[in-house]
Amino acid sequence: MKFQGSQDYVATDDLMLAVNAAITLQRPLLVKGEPGTGKTMLAEQVAAALNLPLLQWHIKSTTKAQQGLYEYDAVSRLRDSQLSDDESAAKVRDIRNYIVKGTLWQAFESDQPVALLIDEIDKADIEFPNDLLRELDRMEFYVYETRELIKARHRPLVFITSNNEKELPDAFLRRCFFHYIKFPEPTTMQKIVDVHFPGIKQELLSAAMRTFFEVRNLPGLKKKPSTSELLDWLRLLVAEDLAPELLASKDDKVIIPPLVGALLKNEQDITLFEKLVFMQSRNR
Ligand SMILES: Nc1ncnc2c1ncn2[C@@H]1O[C@H](COP(=O)(O)OP(=O)(O)O)[C@@H](O)[C@H]1O
Ligand SMILES: [Mg+2]
Numbered sequence: 001m002k003f004q005g006s007q008d009y010v011a012t013d014d015l016m017l018a019v020n021a022a023i024t025l026q027r028p029l030l031v032k033g034e035p036g037t038g039k040t041m042l043a044e045q046v047a048a049a050l051n052l053p054l055l056q057w058h059i060k061s062t063t064k065a066q067q068g069l070y071e072y073d074a075v076s077r078l079r080d081s082q083l084s085d086d087e088s089a090a091k092v093r094d095i096r097n098y099i100v101k102g103t104l105w106q107a108f109e110s111d112q113p114v115a116l117l118i119d120e121i122d123k124a125d126i127e128f129p130n131d132l133l134r135e136l137d138r139m140e141f142y143v144y145e146t147r148e149l150i151k152a153r154h155r156p157l158v159f160i161t162s163n164n165e166k167e168l169p170d171a172f173l174r175r176c177f178f179h180y181i182k183f184p185e186p187t188t189m190q191k192i193v194d195v196h197f198p199g200i201k202q203e204l205l206s207a208a209m210r211t212f213f214e215v216r217n218l219p220g221l222k223k224k225p226s227t228s229e230l231l232d233w234l235r236l237l238v239a240e241d242l243a244p245e246l247l248a249s250k251d252d253k254v255i256i257p258p259l260v261g262a263l264l265k266n267e268q269d270i271t272l273f274e275k276l277v278f279m280q281s282r283n284r
Helices: 013-025 039-049 065-069 074-081 086-093 103-109 127-131 133-138 170-174 186-196 202-216 227-240 267-282
Strands: 029-032 054-058 070-072 099-101 115-119 140-143 148-151 157-162 177-180
Touching (some): 029 039, 065 070, 074 086, 103 148, 133 140, 186 202, 202 227
Parallel strands (some): 029 157
């Protein structure tokens, strides 16, 4: 099994190296990076390229590690126990009917090797990664209600993504192979855009890219626009068929780009931009 990028996804050499290292070591690949740098899509693309079904577990602030293993549905059991027919009575007697399998269990019991995505692990509370150490290490867990040990038939290829909102515990990091997806250089970004807009007019594209990186490099921005924002913005520019000249002023001064709402998502950043433009006009 080796990952060599794909038609729809631009993978830099160091990213491919990291994916293959994680495969070789049989350790989870922990992918960090700004939102919109292709972390979730990486898991989808690697799974597709290696022909593995992808099981996805999207983490929220309220997600508990146990939910990835299984949950015991006590409420349904109680409700069924109040019914008087024989079928319900038989069902109630077997606790296994009320064990709901989580994503990890589904990955462990699959007959064929699978890829498993644990997406945005930093959303959960601090205990979450620690609670999964043993499961990810040994690929097994115990179901107390049925006294069963669930062991993975095949070690899944695990992807864990983080937007870096929280630090992860050392014991957890030690078990992963780590890769940070750096924000793409202009040349890589050009390739990514080409994947999404194969026929885009080069003049428009180069003007848009210049403006995009200018906006991104503006000091003091609260939220820098990312790859997915650039793609959205380009989609709009193409749909509106805007002339490239509208993206830059002739004398190389900063202007507020058209449809800026696709790039900047809060009023402070837009105000910052407006101030800059205002100051420039006074310095003329
Ligand atoms: N390397 C890449 N190649 C192709 N498209 C990309 C790449 N990186 C990001 N994208 C685009 O950006 C979007 C956001 O990517 P996503 O995987 O959701 O980011 P993240 O999970 O890091 O927040 C994707 O839907 C894709 O269109
Ligand atoms: Mg994501």
